[in-house]
Amino acid sequence: MLYTRPDYYKEFTCTAEQCEDTCCAGWQIVIDSASMKKYRGEKSAYKKKLHRSIHWLQKTFKQDKEKRCAFLTEENLCDMYLNLGEKSLCRTCRQYPRHMEEFENVREASLSLSCPEVAKLLLSRKEKVKFQYRETEEEEEWDDFSPFLYSQLVDARELMIELLQNRKLSIENRIVLCLGLAYDMQNRIDADELFGCGDVIENYRKQAYFSSAGRKVDRYRKNIKAQYQFAHRVIEDLYQLELLKEEWDMLLQEAQVRLFGKGEDVYAEIMDEFSEWIQTEYQWDWNIQCEQLMVYFIYTYFCGAVYDERILVNAEMAVAAVSVIWNLMAATWLKNEKQLDLEDVCSIAYRYSRELEHSDENLKRYWNILDEEKLLFR
Template sequence: MLYTIPDYYRQFHCVAGACEDTCCAGWQIVADKSALRQYKKVTGEYRKEIRAGVDWKEGAFRQDEEKRCYFLNEDNLCNMYTALGEKALCKTCKRYPRHIEEFEGVREMTLSVSCPEVAKILLQRKEPVQLLIHEDEKEECWDDAFDPFLYSLLADARTMMIQILQNRELSLNLRTGLVLAIAHDLQIRIQKQEIFDGEMVLEKYRTEKAMDYIKGQIAKLYTEEEKHRFYEFMTETFRDQYRLERLRDNWEPHLLEAEQWLYGKGEAHYYELRNAFEGWMAEKMPEFEIQKEQLLVYFLSTYLCGAVYDGHAYSKAQMAVVSVLLMQEILMAQWIKNEKELYFEDLVDTVYRFSRELEHSDPNLNLMERLMSERPVPWFAKKAAEE
């Protein structure tokens, strides 16, 4: 069995009660069967608490009106942990913020940026992230539906995309354009079931000719017509966020306020703000380019290979790009609200809250992916129409 982890994986430590938020509120924590069996056997003083806090029918912990876990106390510490020790925690609580994706013979483990401490580790990091691999003797049995050839193609594509994203000699726009172009062309091969031609797509994007083509396409994005298309794409994509299931009640008011700051006075005003924001960021927070790169690598490395199960490689790549674009928009709104000032804390706050809403709900991830295929970024919509 192969295991992959990002090289910052072991840097993470939960700060528990000192955390600026908590991972024990906002979503229902489902306990695994083995933990539920243990809870039934608890005796002594804590037995009554366990009986009250576990919803046996749902196999989950009860929540209060603010969606806080029954066992979470006022100091944001877990009462069950205090009373019964770490062993008593269910798998979900023990694992978080570790995220696991399983493939045939491969287990990919990442840390979710929905935890503010993970977001800080990733956003403070300057060096490109490496995926570390190690192997053990364990064998896993898989059903025949798993396509090892498609997985291998996706894994190669992901490696190449990450190398491109980490090539800091190229502009981030060009790197992102290349990644989307690779995903777009791969998608065509997947749809036509021409998996063995997928490697040719990767070869194509190693050439100067492909690079020049993408550069040419990106240069065209600055025409008035393309800017208008991008504005429409961005406003619609932003409003799509209201269609997602809400995990925290305070997220929607945050989005509504941001929408007003960003798009409330129309397109010309939006571009005025955007130019000023980009100028400010380049001068005061130049590391933002690296932070966006790290986030793109994070989303791609977490989700792209999942296309082995549904064939949706392009929408997963676009979801990575759009997630970073949306975080940037929300951050820009925060900058306007802060009277043209921004702090590292704003960045952490935006990243972990956005990630929570999107990544901790399967319906949200599914809807977001569907929206990505229905509304490709404007340049790719045009490219697809021309093909």
């Protein structure tokens, strides 16, 4: 078994009640079978409180009207933890924000961006993310799993991350290269030419492709209508998803009014001024932050295409995520009288992640919307 994780994985420490938000509100917490069995057998004086706070048929913890977990105290601490200790926690609570993607003989660990502390850890990082590997003798076989397709996806993802971390290129150029690679691989898959994916990967290592991507970026920068339509569309699409927190809806509505309410020309003026401010006044390097976000989304989701062969939409989803975060940053900048700090950016990033990554239905729906609308490289 091969275990992989980003090099900042061990740096995470939960800030508990000091956290600006709580991971115990806003979504239902699913209880694993082993914990359900343990809770049923609880013998202590805490049994009554424990049992009346669980939806036994749904296998979830109950919530109050504000969608706060029944065990969450006013101080944002876990009452179960305080009374029964750390071992009483279910798998979800024990592991969050740690996340695991599983493939045949591979386990890929990550930290979820939906945690404010993880968002801060990632977005304040200046160094390129590296990945750590550990191999054990365990093995397992999965049905309906294509080892060859998976190997091609891993190779493509490694190149994508290498391209995204090539700081000699503009961040737009790097993103276009990743999209182009995914697009060309998708065409091979659709044409039942899986063995041609290796040639695609090798082609994208060539300098000629860097120049081609640069020309596409230049054309896109001049196409105000395309920029406006894409930015507006990917935010509007979020309204089709289940709303998990009310403040997210307010954030989207403010962006709609401030950025898109007066048409594409005004949008272009706002974004020109915002981009200039980011380059000259913002205390952090947005190019690096954008790189870290793209690497996060590509690492976490790209190889999932081994199950459905939807390669391109996994790359598009990463681009859509960065676009949404960038535009919400601009809207927040306007709201704050043209000021923006790291705390603002982290808040936007983790709130986006909470709405998308903590609802399987939202994630699948957004994937399908992007796939249907064919907004990029189609």
